[in-house]
Amino acid sequence: MAQQAEELGANAIVCTNSIGPGMLIDTKTAKPKLGIKSGGGGVTGKAIFPIALWCVHQLSETLGIPVVGCGGIFTADDVIQMLMAGASAVQLYTAPALKGPTVFRRVTAGLQRFLAENPKYASVKDIIGVTLNKTGDHQFSSPRPVVIEERCAGCGICVQCCAFDALSMVRRADEKPLAVIADNCISCNACVGVCPPKFDAIKASF
Numbered sequence: 001m002a003q004q005a006e007e008l009g010a011n012a013i014v015c016t017n018s019i020g021p022g023m024l025i026d027t028k029t030a031k032p033k034l035g036i037k038s039g040g041g042g043v044t045g046k047a048i049f050p051i052a053l054w055c056v057h058q059l060s061e062t063l064g065i066p067v068v069g070c071g072g073i074f075t076a077d078d079v080i081q082m083l084m085a086g087a088s089a090v091q092l093y094t095a096p097a098l099k100g101p102t103v104f105r106r107v108t109a110g111l112q113r114f115l116a117e118n119p120k121y122a123s124v125k126d127i128i129g130v131t132l133n134k135t136g137d138h139q140f141s142s143p144r145p146v147v148i149e150e151r152c153a154g155c156g157i158c159v160q161c162c163a164f165d166a167l168s169m170v171r172r173a174d175e176k177p178l179a180v181i182a183d184n185c186i187s188c189n190a191c192v193g194v195c196p197p198k199f200d201a202i203k204a205s206f
Contacts, residue, residue: 002059012066014091015059016052018042019071045094048072053085060086061132074103076110083124084131142187143204147179151201154178158191158202167191 002013021040024033034041052071059067069087073079074095082090095103111124121127154177159167166185169177179202181191195202 002063006063006065010065012068012088013059013063014068014070015055016048016071018044019048019051044071045098046072046074049074049078053081056082056087057085057131060129074099076107076114079107079111080114080127083127084129086129086132088128142189144185144187145181145189145192145202146205147181148201148203149178151199152178153196153199153201155196155199157194157196161190161194163190164188 002015005013020043021036021038022034022043023040025031026033032039049072052069052073055071056067056069066088067086068089068091069082069085070091070093072094073082073090073092079090092103092107115121115123149172154169156169156177156179158179159169164184164186166182168180168182170180172178179191189204192202192204
C-alpha cells in the first residue's frame, strides 16, 4: 500500500497510527472497556512502539520518500531509535496527551544531550537511517543455557522438552545421569524453565 501511495505521488508516509483492533474487558462487569460497538478499539501508546519502529524500518528500506515515524514515542531515546530506523521526522500524540506539552521540551533536551555525547553525529540529520545497513550484522543474543553439574539430578525433563534435540543424558564417572547441551542448541531456554526448582540445574548464561 505504501509503495502504491508513492507511485501515485505521495510526498511522505506516516507510519503508524493505532493498531488493532484490540480488546480489554472490565472483570467487574464482564463488559468490554474499549470504545466501539463491537467491544474493540485501537491500541496506541508505549505498547505499540516496537511494532511501529519495525514498520518504519521496513518502509524506510523500501520507499524513496520520507517516512514520518509515530506510535508510542515518549522519550528522546524513542525519537533517536525512530530516526536510526529511517524516519525523517517523528510525531507524538499519546505522550503529550498524557504528560502535557512539556514532553516536547524534555525530548528536545534529550536529543541535544545525545548529540553532545556522540560527536560522530554532527546533527539530527546524521542519525537518520544509520541502522538500515546494520541489520545484516545483527547476531541473535539470547543467553545460552548452561547445566550446573552438581545440581543436575538426571531427571530428563529438559531432554523431553527440547524441540531441537539439543539435550541428551550421559553417564558421569559415578554412573549418575547428567544432562548435556549440544552445539545445535538455539538458546530458546525452554529447558531453563522446565528444570524443577528444587534442582535449579540449568541457568541462562549471559
